[in-house]
Amino acid sequence: MTKPILVTGGTGNIGSRVVRMLREADREVRILTRRPHSNSPGVDYVSGDTVKNRALAEAVAGVDTIIHLAGGPRGDEVAAANLVAAAQGAGVEHVVLISVIGADRMPIGYFRRKAEAEGIVMGSGMPWTILRAAQLHDFVLPIVRTLSTLRVVPRDLRFEPVDGDQVAARLTALALGEPSGHVPDIAGPHVEEARDLVKTYNQAQGRRRPLLTVPLIGVIGRAYRSGANLGDASTMRGSLSWEEYLMRQTGALLAGRD
Numbered sequence: 102m103t104k105p106i107l108v109t110g111g112t113g114n115i116g117s118r119v120v121r122m123l124r125e126a127d128r129e130v131r132i133l134t135r136r137p138h139s140n141s142p143g144v145d146y147v148s149g150d151t152v153k154n155r156a157l158a159e160a161v162a163g164v165d166t167i168i169h170l171a172g173g174p175r176g177d178e179v180a181a182a183n184l185v186a187a188a189q190g191a192g193v194e195h196v197v198l199i200s201v202i203g204a205d206r207m208p209i210g211y212f213r214r215k216a217e218a219e220g221i222v223m224g225s226g227m228p229w230t231i232l233r234a235a236q237l238h239d240f241v242l243p244i245v246r247t248l249s250t251l252r253v254v255p256r257d258l259r260f261e262p263v264d265g266d267q268v269a270a271r272l273t274a275l276a277l278g279e280p281s282g283h284v285p286d287i288a289g290p291h292v293e294e295a296r297d298l299v300k301t302y303n304q305a306q307g308r309r310r311p312l313l314t315v316p317l318i319g320v321i322g323r324a325y326r327s328g329a330n331l332g333d334a335s336t337m338r339g340s341l342s343w344e345e346y347l348m349r350q351t352g353a354l355l356a357g358r359d
């Protein structure tokens with residue numbers, strides 16, 4: 102009998118898709134979440150907290166693989182350290198970590214903490230796989246909405262938004278395979294100027310809005326201008342474009358755009 106797979110963050114955007122895919126692959130899943138949930142067939146929940154170091158021993162007991170997706174704007178390095186400490190010596194054979202493209206290059210706290218979390222997993226002594234992903238379409242959408250409302254876009258700000266299902270499918274395949282170390286990043290299909298993302302969004306909404314372009318300043322501006330947040334030639338490319346994603350979100354609105 103196979104052991105359950107622990108998915109931290111299994112209630113989140115990426116995690117809930119991974120859980121669905123693991124269940125489709127007939128694997129038992131344990132989800133670590135801060136909130137209480139009722140178990141369902143093949144899925145049991147442990148109520149705990151990676152940052153507050155609560156119930157992690159219970160979460161890792163009897164699992165052979167951990168997919169660590171719990172994360173947020175703060176505390177990712179603390180969460181990774183706590184989880185690794187709980188998992189060491191518990192018979193875990195594979196830790197899969199999601200990280201972000203540019204983790205080691207972007208001068209922003211969130212990225213730095215992701216790089217620290219990577220280092221903690223790499224030094225854990227447990228076999229590991231790390232996948233760096235670009236921002237999901239779902240993550241970029243609220244940013245684009247805000248820029249559309251403000252009618253302002255930073256110049257030289259580029260994203261390569263990617264489909265959440267494709268990131269989840271990749272994580273699931275990696276978790277069901279052998280530990281692979283750093284695997285190629287996943288992003289795209291396309292690198293897009295923020296301005297173009299907002300324009301396409303406005304068109305999808307049937308709006309024509311002038312956009313004021315403002316420069317990105319300081320070290321963060323330089324990093325974005327240099328593309329430090331973007332993948333490279335080795336990056337695995339998704340297939341759902343921003344435009345196709347918006348069409349899914351907004352029905353056929355884009356069909357009539359000029």
Ligand SMILES: NC(=O)c1ccc[n+]([C@@H]2O[C@H](COP(=O)([O-])OP(=O)(O)OC[C@H]3O[C@@H](n4cnc5c(N)ncnc54)[C@H](OP(=O)(O)O)[C@@H]3O)[C@@H](O)[C@H]2O)c1
Pocket residue numbers: 109110111112113114115116133134135136149150151152153170171172173180199200201202234235236237238240241
């Ligand atoms: N979305 C993106 O564009 C993107 C891109 C690259 C990398 N990532 C990374 O991928 C991971 C998942 O992202 P997502 O978009 O799926 O995030 P999300 O939808 O915000 O979900 C976050 C998940 O983390 C759990 N969580 C947060 N803090 C926790 C804590 N202290 N203890 C236990 N669980 C905690 C939440 O569970 P409960 O609320 O149920 O406790 C939730 O399941 C994150 O590490 C994120 O940084 C995301």
